[in-house]
Amino acid sequence: MKVVLQNVTKKFPSRSKKAPEDVIAVNDFTFEIPDGQLIGLLGPSGCGKSTTLNLISGLQKPTSGRIFFDTNDVTDLPPENRGVGLVFQNYALYPHLTVRKNIMFPLQNFKGEAKLTKEVMEEKVLEAARLVQIDGLMERKPSELSGGQQQRVAIARALVKMPSVLLLDEPLSNLDARLRLQTREELRRIQQETKITTIFVTHDQEEAMSISDMIIVMSAGVVQQIGPPQQVYDDPVNLFVAKFLGTPPINVFEGEVREGKLYIGQEAVLQVPGAADQPVTVGIRPEGFVLREDGPLSCNLSRVEVMGRDISVVSTHPLCQNTAIRSIISAENQHSVGGPMVRFALKPAKVFLFRKDSGERIRFEVD
Amino acid sequence: MEQNNYKGWLYLLPAIAFLGVFMVYPLVDVFVYSFEEGYNSASQTFFGTGLYNYAYVLHDPYFLQAVKNTLILVAITVPVSTGLALLISVGLSSIQKLKDLFQTVYFLPYVTNTLAVGLVFMILFKKTPYTDGLVNLIIGLFGGKSIDFIDGPYWAKMFVLCFYTVWVVMPFKILILTSALASVNQDYYNAARVDGTSKLRIFGRITLPMISPMIFYLVITGFIGAFKAYSDAVAIFGTNLNAAEMNTIVGYVYDMLYGDSGGYPSYASAAAIILFAIVLTITCINLMISKRSVHY
Numbered sequence: 001m002k003v004v005l006q007n008v009t010k011k012f013p014s015r016s017k018k019a020p021e022d023v024i025a026v027n028d029f030t031f032e033i034p035d036g037q038l039i040g041l042l043g044p045s046g047c048g049k050s051t052t053l054n055l056i057s058g059l060q061k062p063t064s065g066r067i068f069f070d071t072n073d074v075t076d077l078p079p080e081n082r083g084v085g086l087v088f089q090n091y092a093l094y095p096h097l098t099v100r101k102n103i104m105f106p107l108q109n110f111k112g113e114a115k116l117t118k119e120v121m122e123e124k125v126l127e128a129a130r131l132v133q134i135d136g137l138m139e140r141k142p143s144e145l146s147g148g149q150q151q152r153v154a155i156a157r158a159l160v161k162m163p164s165v166l167l168l169d170e171p172l173s174n175l176d177a178r179l180r181l182q183t184r185e186e187l188r189r190i191q192q193e194t195k196i197t198t199i200f201v202t203h204d205q206e207e208a209m210s211i212s213d214m215i216i217v218m219s220a221g222v223v224q225q226i227g228p229p230q231q232v233y234d235d236p237v238n239l240f241v242a243k244f245l246g247t248p249p250i251n252v253f254e255g256e257v258r259e260g261k262l263y264i265g266q267e268a269v270l271q272v273p274g275a276a277d278q279p280v281t282v283g284i285r286p287e288g289f290v291l292r293e294d295g296p297l298s299c300n301l302s303r304v305e306v307m308g309r310d311i312s313v314v315s316t317h318p319l320c321q322n323t324a325i326r327s328i329i330s331a332e333n334q335h336s337v338g339g340p341m342v343r344f345a346l347k348p349a350k351v352f353l354f355r356k357d358s359g360e361r362i363r364f365e366v367d
Numbered sequence: 368m369e370q371n372n373y374k375g376w377l378y379l380l381p382a383i384a385f386l387g388v389f390m391v392y393p394l395v396d397v398f399v400y401s402f403e404e405g406y407n408s409a410s411q412t413f414f415g416t417g418l419y420n421y422a423y424v425l426h427d428p429y430f431l432q433a434v435k436n437t438l439i440l441v442a443i444t445v446p447v448s449t450g451l452a453l454l455i456s457v458g459l460s461s462i463q464k465l466k467d468l469f470q471t472v473y474f475l476p477y478v479t480n481t482l483a484v485g486l487v488f489m490i491l492f493k494k495t496p497y498t499d500g501l502v503n504l505i506i507g508l509f510g511g512k513s514i515d516f517i518d519g520p521y522w523a524k525m526f527v528l529c530f531y532t533v534w535v536v537m538p539f540k541i542l543i544l545t546s547a548l549a550s551v552n553q554d555y556y557n558a559a560r561v562d563g564t565s566k567l568r569i570f571g572r573i574t575l576p577m578i579s580p581m582i583f584y585l586v587i588t589g590f591i592g593a594f595k596a597y598s599d600a601v602a603i604f605g606t607n608l609n610a611a612e613m614n615t616i617v618g619y620v621y622d623m624l625y626g627d628s629g630g631y632p633s634y635a636s637a638a639a640i641i642l643f644a645i646v647l648t649i650t651c652i653n654l655m656i657s658k659r660s661v662h663y
Contacts, residue, residue: 059557080563092554096576105572106562161562 001069001164001197003033003056008065010051025051027221029065033214036195038188040208040229043218044244049201050089052218053167056199058082069164080109082165085158085196089170091150093142099153100138103128106161128160131190148179152186159194166191168200172207184211205245209233217241234349239359242283242352248312248326250352254319255282257353257362265319269296270346272353272364280362281354288350289313289327295343299325306331315342394643400636408632420637429609430638433619436600439525440532440615441593448533449585452540457570459541460548470545477538485602488531492516492603517604524604524613532599536592540585547581548574583657587650594646597621616642 008029011022025048033039041049054060056067058079066075074082093102103125107116116124129135132152142150151171158166171187172180188211191198202208208215209229217224217232217240225237236242242250255264256279262270264282289297291313299315302324313327327344353362400406401420403413424430459469476484491501494515503513516523551574559569575582597617600608608614609622616638623635 057561059561079561084561086558086561088554088558090552090554092552092558094555094573094576096579105559105564109563109565109568157558157562 002035003165003197003199004068005029005031005052005056006066006068008052008055008062008067010048010055010060011063024221026055026062029223031216031223031226033197033199036197037213038191038211039197039199040212040215041199041201041218042205042208042215042244043203045203047218048221049203049218050169053086053169053199053201056165057084057086057167059086083161083163085161085163085166087151087154087158087166087168087171089173091142091154091174093150093153093157095142098139098141099129099134099145100125102142102153103156103160106157124160125156128156131159131193132156132186147175148183151175151183155187155190159190159196163196166194166196166198168198170202171200172202172204180207187211206247209245217244219244236283236352237361239281239283239354242354246285248286248328249322250283250285251325251327252321253282253284253317254321255280255353262351262353264297264317267296267298270348270351272348275353275362275364278362279356281356281359283352283354284346285350286312286326286328288347289329289344290347291329291342292345293343295345297344297346298341299344301340301342313342397636397639400633401640403633406633406636413633420633421641424634424637424641427634429614429622430616430619432609432612433614433616436525436528436613437594437596437615440529440596441590443529444532444536444593445586445589447529448536448540449582449589451533452537452544452585453582455537456541456544456548457574459545473541474538476534477542481535481598482602484535485531485599488527488534489517489603492527494519518611521612524611527603528600528613531603532593532596535599536589540589543581543585544578547578551577579660580657583653583660587653587657590649590653591646594642594649616645 008026009024010026011024013022014020027048029052041052043049051060055062058074058077058081062075066073068074069082079086094105097105104121107121107124110116125138126135129138132155134149134152134156137145137149137153142153145153151174155168155171158168168187172183175183184207187198187200200208200212212229214227215229215232216226219240225232225241227235232241233245236245239252243252253264255262255269257263257272257275257277259277260271260273260275261268262272262275262280262282297317299317299320302314302316305312305314309331310328311331313325313329315325315327316323317325348364348366353364354360355362402416402418404415404417404419406413455473459466459473462469492503493500494503494513494517499507499513500516502516507513514520514523516527555573555577556569559573564572595617596615600613600615600618604611604613606626608618614622620635620638620642623631623638
């Protein structure tokens, strides 16, 4: 099912007397989530991701704006009538019920004609349990399960009633690093098998990038950019998005555009045809550096970290905002690193210019 | 570990000494007295040993009356007070406005003096040559006949005692239950809401199981407290409880020790041991049931 948000705003009344103005958790959201996709809602803590999810689930009502599932306006529908499945960050499994009863719980709520017989319920429960591969643990209590297993039970419970939209709030944040990798693949598999439109909230950009069809990057209650992960990474609309995506993070420099050339300090490092003369913030992806003895950008070499396939050259530059510049260079070039200085040439497609005041992207022609 | 065992005992010594002197020794002592016939605490003498004290107590109509009263009191007040407290707590946790005010009001009986409140209850219920009392006035409004609740029929007196006991024990139960309700993670309710669970089902299938440990705690302590009731009856009916047919087991023990007919520590000990046995049995049964029905 398609999910459409139209100018959705959510304000919370302020609790503090010193700052009586409302807190705007979600500010004028407009976006459309296509049917059957896996969407990552990405942003730093407190940017309104979970609020957005609660608005879609119906647990919270928007202050203004409308929410549609396909063409149905669901803005005023209570959560139970929206047909959404919600997985909570802490899973919220009922501790006194077994796995089987936990998964069956939503089915037992059906009333009237929708009411299911015991056999049908059992069958559906087993089906959902098989999908998330916990059918061997049906008689256990949640406290007897590992974090990853609890997570699966929570997903099964959300899926068992075949929701039109599946919402997950930080689904992987309570798992250890290894389990997280495994579970996110699972999540992808389950989503592709069920074809249910799935929206998950995360603050981990790697997680969002790796499994999403589309990511929505948020900051301070405002949508920054929507698009397929690779596109958002390759073509960020502003400094925030560029900084938020990518590990190691993007390297940010103070620079200036003069007569079609980008200067960092006194060095003209790149031709930037089409950009107007002005001081700029320069973002260079770690993979945007090329080691060259006559390269235009000179940095003070700190150390070289060998990672097998690649090497990471760590250096410093007085105009760089990061404490250290990290550049990822393929390992074949290692021999040319040495001495107190290191010189780089830059790949134009990996260099982004931003306005100094607003952080907005300044585009230039890349051949 | 093994060699250092004495150190652990050394650390425990103060606590063990206190418990031993002030709890275990008196208990054992009472147990011994209960088998000594005609024990006199002043001269420290007794005639012989045996089950005579128990036989006497169990055939004493006053004691049987006290047991009957206590059992009725327990059977009525524990379920009623716990049930009412649960209702009120659920109500309190679902309102927004004036919540603090109501919470304070419901807690007030806990900090008021039992005897003073007993006096007020007596005035409310008592029928004198001059006035019928407020309660009888209300009964009269609905066309009923006035009853003397303090000096009248047995059931009326028992009603006042139960009413009063419930009123006294409720605040504590409400306090415990409101905090238990508040500590249930809101996500469980949200999860249930998203799945379209009805309010009644949420209460029965989620809220109740979640706070069941606290409910059982209240039932167990409620049983123990009700079995040990005494001051409530004195507050309403005065010290001559046997004459009022409103004595409790603890009241009987007290009378046997210090009352007008008192001075029989042996009988008092036997009665106390019988009470101890009853409370122990009920508490064990309670614990067994709670183990089976509290699931986490």
